[in-house]
Amino acid sequence: MTSILSPRAAGKCAVVTGAAGGLGAASARMLARHGAKVFITDIHGDAVAAVAEEINREHGATVAWSAAQDVSDEAAWQRTLADAVKVMGALSVLVNNAGVGSLGGVERIELKEWHRVMGVNVDSVMLGCKHALPYLRDAQPASIVNISSLAAFKTDPDYTAYNTSKAAVASLTKSVAMDCTRQKIDVRCNSIHPAFIRTGIVKPFFDKLGEEEATRKLVRGIPMHRLGEPDDVAYAVLYLASDESRYVTAAELVIDGGSRAV
Numbered sequence: 001m002t003s004i005l006s007p008r009a010a011g012k013c014a015v016v017t018g019a020a021g022g023l024g025a026a027s028a029r030m031l032a033r034h035g036a037k038v039f040i041t042d043i044h045g046d047a048v049a050a051v052a053e054e055i056n057r058e059h060g061a062t063v064a065w066s067a068a069q070d071v072s073d074e075a076a077w078q079r080t081l082a083d084a085v086k087v088m089g090a091l092s093v094l095v096n097n098a099g100v101g102s103l104g105g106v107e108r109i110e111l112k113e114w115h116r117v118m119g120v121n122v123d124s125v126m127l128g129c130k131h132a133l134p135y136l137r138d139a140q141p142a143s144i145v146n147i148s149s150l151a152a153f154k155t156d157p158d159y160t161a162y163n164t165s166k167a168a169v170a171s172l173t174k175s176v177a178m179d180c181t182r183q184k185i186d187v188r189c190n191s192i193h194p195a196f197i198r199t200g201i202v203k204p205f206f207d208k209l210g211e212e213e214a215t216r217k218l219v220r221g222i223p224m225h226r227l228g229e230p231d232d233v234a235y236a237v238l239y240l241a242s243d244e245s246r247y248v249t250a251a252e253l254v255i256d257g258g259s260r261a262v
């Protein structure tokens with residue numbers, strides 16, 4: 001455990017997926033600001049490299065590295081994690097953040113689209129956990145943070161694949177957490193469940209309805225009457241990545257302005 005005066009994530013070496021923008025980039029910046037090294041990846045290699053450069057400029061040192069990675073590809077996971085450990089020296093935090101949205105009720109969804117969503121949102125988390133665990137075991141206390149969604153608990157008939165994928169991430173998280181406790185290793189695994197946060201994933205909704213109408217619709221079910229900010233999630237990632245959460249595993253951390261209560 002670091003002292004109260006140490007940066008909250010000092011000494012941590014984190015891989016964050018889907019970090020070209022949105023919640024992944026915010027989480028990577030937050031972890032770096034609090035003393036972690038970060039290896040950030042995205043399917044968009046150039047965009048994630050720009051985020052790493054920006055983090056390094058801010059810190060005046062090399063604390064961030066980047067790579068292009070398709071999180072649904074098993075071989076890419078093996079390469080990415082080996083590269084991350086080579087440059088950072090260890091892997092003590094994995095943030096499974098990359099994800100895609102998908103619109104369509106059960107009678108409209110194409111099987112190809114269903115498989116795409118499951119590949120990026122669910123296979124990715126399983127593959128990440130599977131291939132990171134050998135490294136995390138060597139870097140205890142270690143932590144896996146899976147970005148699920150409030151959509152794991154609250155369903156919408158137009159988001160069949162997305163709802164299902166995020167519920168799968170919640171279940172997978174607990175399964176991995178219990179596997180670690182069974183092995184008596186200090187590797188925790190928790191999921192985060194945000195409601196609407198203004199990022200690329202909700203952009204199509206804003207593009208379709210316009211700023212005012214989209215905001216009105218999204219805010220309607222949120223008791224705190226506003227959307228979340230990327231840093232609202234990044235602070236949760238920081239807590240779960242750091243040793244401050246050392247007694248927390250298999251938890252579902254909801255970041256939703258009170259939405260789940262209504």
Ligand SMILES: NC(=O)c1ccc[n+]([C@@H]2O[C@H](COP(=O)([O-])OP(=O)(O)OC[C@H]3O[C@@H](n4cnc5c(N)ncnc54)[C@H](O)[C@@H]3O)[C@@H](O)[C@H]2O)c1
Binds near residue numbers: 018042044072
């Ligand atoms: N923004 C929200 O309202 C919200 C709410 C709940 C959960 N989430 C979840 O948060 C996570 C981050 O999403 P965001 O809101 O930052 O959206 P975003 O679209 O800004 O970020 C998602 C990132 O994942 C990357 N990505 C997509 N497919 C990939 C693949 N195959 N391999 C690697 N990277 C890939 C994208 O390029 C993008 O940079 C997602 O898992 C999303 O489901 C978002």
